[in-house]
Amino acid sequence: MTPLSVDRLLALYPALAGLAPAELTTLLRPESLMHLPAGAQLFAERQPCHGFPLILDGSIKVVKAAACGREMLLYRVAPGDSCIISSSCLLGKTPYSARGKTESAVTMLVLPIPVFEKLLAEDRGFRDFVFHLFSDRIAELMELVEEVAFHRLDQRLARLLLARGDEIQTTHQALADELGSVREIVSRLLKGFAAEGLVSLGREHIVILDRRGLGRLADNSTQDS
Amino acid sequence: MTPLSVDRLLALYPALAGLAPAELTTLLRPESLMHLPAGAQLFAERQPCHGFPLILDGSIKVVKAAACGREMLLYRVAPGDSCIISSSCLLGKTPYSARGKTESAVTMLVLPIPVFEKLLAEDRGFRDFVFHLFSDRIAELMELVEEVAFHRLDQRLARLLLARGDEIQTTHQALADELGSVREIVSRLLKGFAAEGLVSLGREHIVILDRRGLGRLADNSTQDS
DNA sequence: GAGGCTATGTGACCCAGGTTACAGACCGTA
DNA sequence: TACGGTCTGTAACCTGGGTCACATAGCCTC
Numbered sequence: 001m002t003p004l005s006v007d008r009l010l011a012l013y014p015a016l017a018g019l020a021p022a023e024l025t026t027l028l029r030p031e032s033l034m035h036l037p038a039g040a041q042l043f044a045e046r047q048p049c050h051g052f053p054l055i056l057d058g059s060i061k062v063v064k065a066a067a068c069g070r071e072m073l074l075y076r077v078a079p080g081d082s083c084i085i086s087s088s089c090l091l092g093k094t095p096y097s098a099r100g101k102t103e104s105a106v107t108m109l110v111l112p113i114p115v116f117e118k119l120l121a122e123d124r125g126f127r128d129f130v131f132h133l134f135s136d137r138i139a140e141l142m143e144l145v146e147e148v149a150f151h152r153l154d155q156r157l158a159r160l161l162l163a164r165g166d167e168i169q170t171t172h173q174a175l176a177d178e179l180g181s182v183r184e185i186v187s188r189l190l191k192g193f194a195a196e197g198l199v200s201l202g203r204e205h206i207v208i209l210d211r212r213g214l215g216r217l218a219d220n221s222t223q224d225s
Numbered sequence: 226m227t228p229l230s231v232d233r234l235l236a237l238y239p240a241l242a243g244l245a246p247a248e249l250t251t252l253l254r255p256e257s258l259m260h261l262p263a264g265a266q267l268f269a270e271r272q273p274c275h276g277f278p279l280i281l282d283g284s285i286k287v288v289k290a291a292a293c294g295r296e297m298l299l300y301r302v303a304p305g306d307s308c309i310i311s312s313s314c315l316l317g318k319t320p321y322s323a324r325g326k327t328e329s330a331v332t333m334l335v336l337p338i339p340v341f342e343k344l345l346a347e348d349r350g351f352r353d354f355v356f357h358l359f360s361d362r363i364a365e366l367m368e369l370v371e372e373v374a375f376h377r378l379d380q381r382l383a384r385l386l387l388a389r390g391d392e393i394q395t396t397h398q399a400l401a402d403e404l405g406s407v408r409e410i411v412s413r414l415l416k417g418f419a420a421e422g423l424v425s426l427g428r429e430h431i432v433i434l435d436r437r438g439l440g441r442l443a444d445n446s447t448q449d450s
Numbered sequence: 451g452a453g454g455c456t457a458t459g460t461g462a463c464c465c466a467g468g469t470t471a472c473a474g475a476c477c478g479t480a
Numbered sequence: 481t482a483c484g485g486t487c488t489g490t491a492a493c494c495t496g497g498g499t500c501a502c503a504t505a506g507c508c509t510c
Contacts, residue, residue, distance in 0.1 A: 064367060064370060064371045064374070066371070066374070066375040067375070068375075070375065072370070072371075072374050072375075074367055074370060097364050097367050097368060098367055117349075120352060121346065121347075121349065121352075122346075124342075124346065127345060127346075131359075134356075134359040134360075134363070135359075137363060138359070138362060138363060138366065139322050141363065141366040141367065141370065142289060142299055142322050142323055142366065143322060144370055145289060145297070145299060145366065145369055145370055145373060146289045146291070146297075148370060148373045148374050149289075149291070149297050149373045149405040150291040150292070150293070150295065150297075150405070152466070152467090153466075153467070154466090171486085171487065171488090172487075172488070173487080180374040180375070181467080181468085182467085182468065182469085183487090183488085184467095184468080184469080184470095184488095184489090184490085185466090185467060185468070187487095187488060187489065187490085188467090188489090188490080190488095191488095191489075191490085201488090203475080203476060203477085203486095203487060203488075204486095204487075377496070377497090378496075378497070379496090396456090396457060396458090397457075397458070398457080398458095406497080406498085407497085407498065407499085408457090408458085409458095409459090409460085409497095409498075409499080409500095410496090410497060410498070412457095412458060412459065412460085413459090413460085413497090415458095416459075416460090426458090428456095428457060428458075428505080428506060428507085429456095429457070
């Protein structure tokens with residue numbers, strides 16, 4: 001665990017600049033922090049929200065699971081974000097409609113509700129920050145709907161790979177889960193990519209050989225499904 | 226145009242109760258209202274936002290268009306809602322990622338930005354209202370992703386019909402656009418429904434004959450695609 | 451009541467992607 | 481080094497849904 005300084009917190013969340021220094025140090029007391037191991041289930045059905053979570057370390061994925069066991073990634077929450085699905089539950093009292101899991105060990109700071117309310121009421125910058133979170137998420141989800149509804153899986157897979165750097169350490173199953181598909185199909189498509197010299201494959205290991213080629217496939221290629 | 230009273234405004238938007246009566250009447254002056262005909266394009270690429278729109282009459286649909294000409298409904302905005310896609314642009318400065326069209330003639334009140342900011346800062350109830358809008362929309366979009374990713378079109382169509390009352394006045398094309406599909410498929414599916422006695426069909430006219438049957442199809446029926 | 455528009459019916463065909471059912475392959479640990 | 485677990489390859493097959501290319505059928509207007 002990296003030591004948690006006020007500086008680091010403010011670097012991740014400039015929106016907290018409006019808090020008094022004393023309040024900030026209070027927030028960072030070890031009791032206010034939450035540590036979760038990798039692979040933990042953060043919320044599933046309708047667990048209570050204790051406050052407004054700020055991710056300091058690690059990442060969380062929010063996932064929709066289908067009846068048949070397939071699942072699909074809705075979005076990730078990384079440091080600097082907040083898991084607004086839980087805050088939306090917090091504020092909107094909407095029951096969770098998705099599942100949240102930690103992808104790696106996660107450290108987060110949970111802003112107590114009174115602090116959250118106070119910031120929201122008094123701090124224009126904080127308000128803007130929270131609105132950004134919401135509106136970015138909405139935009140993201142709208143993109144996702146479009147992807148799923150109108151794009152072929154090979155394009156989506158290509159895009160996914162491109163967004164992951166040149167050396168990817170993952171399983172086909174994990175990629176499938178991210179796309180809402182199944183392993184066999186991802187394997188099949190990857191084999192196709194490999195045959196065209198776009199990637200090279202190994203166990204839990206994909207290397208992108210031709211970014212431009214993949215890119216062409218991703219956003220062009222007979223367009224729509 | 227129904228006469229716009231303060232009462233009516235407050236009935237639709239109780240969150241505005243925090244405004245002084247004088248302010249409310251000011252808001253309702255004819256200059257602050259916007260009237261749009263049916264079928265108007267509200268926003269498409271990145272038109273500027275003048276404020277926070279409150280729908281008083283009519284409805285707006287927010288739609289994602291695919292390259293190939295197909296389109297799909299993301300959500301509707303009805304009286305009592307606000308078109309938070311535009312407010313999200315307003316607040317988050319995110320460029321629009323979808324298109325908005327009026328479905329019928331629309332009357333809306335556009336809260337000027339200063340009024341909006343003031344309410345947000347001072348009025349807890351208004352803040353809650355806005356958060357609800359966001360979080361409900363997010364939940365809705367997450368549902369939509371699931372639908373598109375995991376459910377067969379016949380189920381989605383069935384659900385759509387059920388949500389529309391027993392006598393539906395629309396074209397197959399419109400239904401297809403709502404589902405992100407094409408006319409032929411909707412026709413084919415409807416024919417199937419009719420063959421099973423679930424609906425009866427006429428030109429721009431669908432009558433639901435067996436709600437329970439349709440319902441069974443909608444949320445059961447071999448589940449996933 | 452003829453012509454033209456819009457909405458529907460429909461069949462032939464195709465293809466992306468899912469399902470099933472395996473066979474290897476790599477990797478750890480006893 | 482044998483064994484069990486996790487990953488990957490892959491082939492046969494099926495099917496939902498999209499595309500194309502029409503044929504009708506209501507409906508409105510002149």
